[in-house]
Amino acid sequence: MRNFPILRLRVTTPRLELRLPSLDDLDALADLAADGVHDPQDMPFTFPWTDAEPAERARSTVRFHFRQWSAWTPEKWSCLFVTVFEGQVAGTQEISGTDFAITREAGTGSWLGRRFHGRGIGTEMRAAVLHLAFDGLGARTATSAAFTDNHASLAVSRKLGYRDDGIDVHSRRGERAETRRLRLSREDWSTPPGFGIHDLEPCLPLFGLAGTEKA
Incomplete structure (x- = not known):
């Protein structure tokens, strides 16, 4: 699409392709959400969208992507990729920025369908958007956050060099819960x-x- 070229943007790694989803990709992603993203006894998200029934999880996934596309501005954007592994949509990886031209800071967020856990995909797709942030867009810092009991997400951040x-502090399912903020500088990224x-x-x-401005 000439007037919204972000739909052609792709980031590739040795095993993955990250791209803005087609309608078919969104259907596949919604099916993954319906099938489950994490153990039901856990809640890795500050907004507990995965507590909904499977059909509502699927619909909310599609609605969320449409909302983010329609709200995109150069001053505040959220680029929601689908992650494709061996020809299958495996999850979603977000990179976002507010006043990025000034702050040069990007945030990330992601989830994977449960059947794709444990294969190193989460680390590789986060590294993909860090490559886009630092090497493509000229970011100076990248941020992430995870509940202190979300050991998988924290392990990805540690592996990639975040500090x-x-x-x-948040209310999670009616109880107090802490998230750990993490930050990665360009100097620590390779x-x-x-x-x-x-x-x-x-x-x-x-x-x-x-x-082609980058700094």
């Missing part, structure tokens, strides 16, 4: 081999960057 950045960014240049204005 502690404080604690936030792109793994075999990573690529495709069709980024036409998208730069949508990220708040003029022409």
Whole structure:
């Protein structure tokens, strides 16, 4: 689409392709959400959307992507990729920014369908959007956060070089719970081999960057 070129943007790794979802991709992602994202006794999200019934989880997944597309501005954007592994949609990986041209800071968030857990996909898809942030968009820092009992997410952050950045407190299912903030600087980032960014240049204005501006 000429007027919304972000739909052509892709990030590739040795095993994965991250892309903005087609309608068929959204159907597959919604099916994954309906099948389950995590153990029901756990809650890794500050907004407990996965507590809904399977059909509502599926619908809310589609609605969320549509809302993020319609709300996109150069000043505040959320780029929601689907992660494709061996030809199958495995989950979603977000990278977001507010006043990115000034702050040069991006945030990330993600989930994987349960049948894709335990294969290192979460680490690889986070590394993919960090490659986009640092090497494609010229970010200076990237942030993440996870509940202190979300050991898998925290392990991904540690593996990729994030450092502690404080604690936030939330109400989770009616109980007090802490999230650990994490921050990664450009100086601590090194792109793994075999990573690529495709069709980024036409998208730069949508990220708040003029022409090929990076810093």
